[in-house]
Amino acid sequence: MGRTKINVILLIILKLFLVGTTTGDETCENDREMDKLCGGHTYKSVKPLLDYFKQVRNELDQSEIKEKHISEINADLMIKYHEIVAIHEKLMKEAFQLDEYKNKIIRKENDLQLCQSKVDKLESEINLQQTTINKLTLNANFLESYDECKKELSDISNNLEICEVQLKKLNSSVIEKDEKISGYSATIQNITEHQKTISLKLEKRQTMLFKKDKDIEICHAEIVKLNRTSHNNNIPSSCLPFGYQPGVHEIKVSGVDSFDVLCDSQLAGPGWIVIQQRIGGEEDFGRDWATYRKGFGSLDSDFFLGLEKIHRLTSQQQYELYIHLVAEDGSIFYARYDDFKISDEDHGYSLSLGKFKGNIWDAMREHENMKFTTFDRDNDSDSYDNCAVLYKSGWWYNRCFDCNLNGLYGRNLYWYAETVNYLKEAKMLIRPKEDKNK
Secondary structure, rough: HHHHHHHHHHHHHHHHHHOOOOOOOHHHHHHHHHHHHHHHHHHHHHHHHHHHHHEEEEHHHHHHHHHHHHHHHHHHHOOOHHHHHHHHHHHHHHHHOOOOOOOOOOOOHHHHHHHHHHHHEEEEHHHHHHHHHHHHHOOOHHHHHHOOOHHHHHHHHHHHHHHHHHHHHHHHHHHHHHHHHHHHHHHHHHHHHHHHHHHHHHHHHHHHHHHHHHHHHHHHHHHHHHHHHOOOHHOOOOHHHHHHHEEEEEEOOOOOOEEEEEEEEOOOOOOEEEEEEEEEOOOOOOOHHHHHHHHHEEEOOOOOOOOOHHHHHHOOOEEEEEEEEOOOOOOOEEEEEEEEEEEHHHHHHOOOOOOOEEOOOOHHHHHOOOOOOEEEOOOOOOOOOHHHEEEEEEEOOOOOOOEOOOOOOOOEEOOOOOOOOEEEEEEEEEEOOOOOOO
């Protein structure tokens, strides 16, 4: 019976231990329940033991809280450690970049400042991490981790010193390059001064040549003036008498007053009269019949000599025609006809060519025997339209053209061929096969 009572008391103590950590009304209710089970005397005997169990339980809970706090601090320390490792890797990467900068020092002088800024930034970050580590060392439980961090920081500092040494070497290399550049600058300055001396000599020579050219022009003008004051019988009928003296000269043919022509001796030899020229693109070639009959334009730019003058020239003797063409890509071509002439106005200034020779397809042949057409006089073979209206220029149109040297600049200044179609320059020149003035 006594043993059973002892067992009951032990069970009661166990139950009290399990609920000993409860607080407030719950504790009071347990105390009343114990009084009923054991009686007041037994409970009072056990109560000190229960208070001890409660104290132990509280201390265990506080110990768990401390361990949890220690785990959190350890985790934070590991994070800081990984950050320091990342900084170390970043420093290693910067050191590798410094090696690359050494190979590109001539073109990367400005990058040295950027590299220095990055190093300063890393030092700032290291100092910040050092401050954080110093704060952590206040807790004696983390001395071992602090030593490891300190070792890592020492390694990072060593790498930083290496970077500074490399920077000093790079700065020395930059200074050496600057000295070389200074030497080159002196050489360039000497060359520049020599060039200035040559330029002055060249200017003097050019001034002398300019004066000589002016003297020649004055002499030539005097010659032209003397020729023009001479009797009309002494005025030549072509450019042949002027030989290799190109430029503007006066000629005289029967049926019209004397007039100025542009003589050319460069493209195909001496004695050529330029009857049409397209070199500037500023002249409007969409003119009426009367204007094409008379001629228009400027002899130093784009012009058309005049149908009546061309008729008078080619009717006095046999003329040959030379056509000079420059394609859009700069290629040069020519076409030559041995018996060029145009009829009188009553026959529409119809075109005759003769035999062909050249380095381009004979595109003018399509227009042989055709009368001249302007927007106010339609002589082409097109039954529906006036080609001069369509293409805004006068020409010996057929249906409408294989070539049009009077067309608008662009896609209408045209010569059909396998190698060239669109032109940027065109000239028509004529020369007598025999000079009757000789």
